[in-house]
Amino acid sequence: MSRSLWWCQAFKEKMKVITCRxxxxxxxxxQLKIYMEKSGRILKENDKMRIQALKKASKERERRIQKESEVLRAKRELEALRNKHQKLCNKVQKYSIFTKYLEDVVKISQFEEIQEIIWRYKTLMRVHKDLLQSQQGHVEMSEQAKVLLDQYTAEKEAEILQYQNELVQLQLRFDQTQNDILPWQTHWADIQNTNAKKALKLGTIKMAILNLFQCVSMQLKAHLNVPVDDSHRQLNMIQQFIQDLADISMEVKRKSIQNHQLYL
Known part of the structure; x- marks a missing residue:
C-alpha cells in the first residue's frame, strides 16, 4: 500500500514537472512567435527600405545618365553651332566683295539702298519662276492635248474602219439580195403577163356576155335592170333565157308531134 502511494506521489510530481515544462x-x-513576427516585420521594413533605396539609386543613375546625355547633346549642338558660325563667318568674308559691289551699284543706279536691290532681285526671280511654271503648264497642256488628239484620232480611225467593214458586208448582202431578186422579178413579170392575158381574156368574155345579154334583152323586148359590169347576173339571165328557150322549143316539138299524130 505504501508502495502504491509512493508511485502515485512520484507520478504526481512527475506530472507537475511535465506540466511546468x-x-x-x-x-x-x-515568445518565439512574437519574436518571429517582429523579425518578419523588421525584415519586411528592411526589404522595403532596401527596395526604396534601390529605386532611388536607379532613379539617381537614370537622372545622371540623362544629364550626361543632355550635356553630351548640348556639347554636340554647341559644336555644330560653332561650326555653323564659322561657316557663316567664312561666307560673310567670302561675300563681302559682293557687298562692296552692291554699294557701288547703289551709287550709280536708281536704288538708294542695297535692300532695294535685293527686293528687286527677289521680285524678278519670283516672276521668272512664275513664267517657268506657266511655260511648263502650257507644255503639259499641249502634251495632254496631243495625247487626247491622238487618242481621238485612233478611236475615229477604228470607227471608220468598222464602218467600212460594215459597208462591205452590206454591199455583199445587197449584191446577194439583187441576185436573189432577179429570178423573182422574172417570175413577177411572168405573173404580170399572165394576169394581163387573163384580164384581156376576161374582158373579152365579159364583152361577149354583155353582147349576148343585150341580144337576149332585144329578143325579150324588155329592159332588164342589170348593171353593165355585173357579168354574173347577166350570165345567169342568159342561162335562164336559154333554158326558157329550150323549154319552149321542147314544148313546140311536143305539140307538133301530137298534132301530127292527130292528123294520122
Missing amino acids: WRDLHAKEA
Missing part, C-alpha cells in the same frame, strides 16, 4: 514551452513558443 509544458507551460514553459508554451511561453517560449509564444
Whole structure:
C-alpha cells in the first residue's frame, strides 16, 4: 500500500514537472512567435527600405545618365553651332566683295539702298519662276492635248474602219439580195403577163356576155335592170333565157308531134 502511494506521489510530481515544462514551452513558443513576427516585420521594413533605396539609386543613375546625355547633346549642338558660325563667318568674308559691289551699284543706279536691290532681285526671280511654271503648264497642256488628239484620232480611225467593214458586208448582202431578186422579178413579170392575158381574156368574155345579154334583152323586148359590169347576173339571165328557150322549143316539138299524130 505504501508502495502504491509512493508511485502515485512520484507520478504526481512527475506530472507537475511535465506540466511546468509544458507551460514553459508554451511561453517560449509564444515568445518565439512574437519574436518571429517582429523579425518578419523588421525584415519586411528592411526589404522595403532596401527596395526604396534601390529605386532611388536607379532613379539617381537614370537622372545622371540623362544629364550626361543632355550635356553630351548640348556639347554636340554647341559644336555644330560653332561650326555653323564659322561657316557663316567664312561666307560673310567670302561675300563681302559682293557687298562692296552692291554699294557701288547703289551709287550709280536708281536704288538708294542695297535692300532695294535685293527686293528687286527677289521680285524678278519670283516672276521668272512664275513664267517657268506657266511655260511648263502650257507644255503639259499641249502634251495632254496631243495625247487626247491622238487618242481621238485612233478611236475615229477604228470607227471608220468598222464602218467600212460594215459597208462591205452590206454591199455583199445587197449584191446577194439583187441576185436573189432577179429570178423573182422574172417570175413577177411572168405573173404580170399572165394576169394581163387573163384580164384581156376576161374582158373579152365579159364583152361577149354583155353582147349576148343585150341580144337576149332585144329578143325579150324588155329592159332588164342589170348593171353593165355585173357579168354574173347577166350570165345567169342568159342561162335562164336559154333554158326558157329550150323549154319552149321542147314544148313546140311536143305539140307538133301530137298534132301530127292527130292528123294520122
